[in-house]
Amino acid sequence: MNIAKLTIPEVQDGLRRKQFSAVELTTEALRFAQAENPKTNAYLTFSDERALAAAARVDAQLAAGEPLGALGGVPIAVKDVIVTKGVKTTCASKILSNYIPPYDATAVERLEAAGGIILGKANCDEFAMGSSNENSAFGPVRNPVALDRVPGGSSGGSAAVVAQGTAVVSLGSDTGGSIRQPASFCGCVGVTPTYGRVSRYGLVAFASSLDHIGPFSRTVADSATLLGAIAGRDERDATSAAHPVPDYAALLGDSVKGLKLGLPKEYFAGLAPETGDRILAGVEVLKQLGCEVTEVSLPHTEYAIATYYIICTAEVSANLSRFDGARYGVRSAKSDTLADMYKNSRGEGFGTEVKRRIMLGSYVLSHGYYDAFYLKAQKVRNLLTQDFTKAFEQVDALITPVSPFPAFKIGEKVNDPIQMYLSDIYTITGDLAGIPCMSVPCGTTADGLPVGMQILAKHFAEDVMFRLAHQFEKAGGFTA
């Protein structure tokens, strides 16, 4: 057994054949993850006790002859913006450095109900704000593929543990590309489901109209299994969707012959040459599988960055007002008056990027600027969404790059917020429209840096997206 390469079916096969027990596998997975973690800093916290208790429950079920859950015995990492009862959840922020949640997120509850084993909490950009994982208050994550480079962000730790082999699958969150971009940088599969497909209850809110929880894995099938286990209506999140959840993993084998794919021309300008070459080679593979490929246009793409950073920062300024030094988190020592307590706890507790976004959001919502910025952005968001609606009248899915370039060096872009924001150009549109999208490995550059291909589909058409990605993976042999 090579613990660093295990897939969900291999874990379950080993358990059923009694090659190992869930407790044995969990013990070894924790040992391996803790030994490897100093290389990447991908985990912030390990939850040994909770993991071993969950594993013992799986073993008891097996001993009683009960069927194994969809995630039975599978070692999983959870991004540290998703709350876990009794296990420290910091959002990679100083202000929550001591926070022990009194409840579980719905996604966490569901993955444990399916037999999943939570090994620990994955590092990320502070409050999920960033594209490189350099904004963590607890140090950056290193890309396991090239240790001097960023793993992407904000779910950098969730991508790194899967690429490094220190978890079989993981949960991340995506607001503007925070699952797909790190998946592409680290060479794994990352999925942003339809808005509302997975309950956001217990996901610490960043931008509520854009936030999604989604899976990372080394194979497409494993992401399909993980999403199937956590998706579905949750009465604790009024925006969660009541649509039935199909058995995604069972539908992967269906042919993709005759599917119509669109290449949005706006997404192929300004790419690093090698990235463009890899994606076009990937499109050739899809053609050989029988897909019909046509060029389409998403004409408002050039307005997406401005729209996104107005809407997301506006929501940030509202959502992060809950961190006040009163009810949880760290209170400033300089708290002589109530106003000082608020201002100093927030000023000392938040990092540079988080404060920058709170400031921007407060500005675009402030008196005299609301219509010019926020209302305008909501209107353009509608235009961007209509672009997709029109494109999906012609095609079943869209194929694009995930990022204009592969993983960059740690420190390379950290002092230029606008350049960092512009690197999100191909991923933020999917979040603004609320459609499902994913990154699937599409080979590497000459330097060995992974390139990710993005697949975008209609609302709730995750099955189409997974099928395409799975057939592509089988044909291309690009799996991490």
Added chain:
Amino acid sequence: MKLTEENVRYVAGLANLTLTEQEIHQYTEDLSGILTHMEKLNELDTANVEPMTQVLFAGEENSSLREDIEHTPLANEVALANAPVSGAGYFKVPKVIER
């Protein structure tokens, strides 16, 4: 759009954030640059476009409502467990009203 340090101090007050002089200087520059990029949206005529205020799709009316069933809330001591300062079953904050 060029912001002044005064603008930035005003917004920091709205956002309840203590900023250092260095941060004020930095954010004045950053916000000016980012807001200038955001003005790009003015190229578009949106007079007849509805703002997108919901991301939800094709849900039936009232589909986000649930049955009105009682649940046990967090126990008082559990809710207070993360408070920096608490006492007598309450969150404690600096005194607001002078006697």
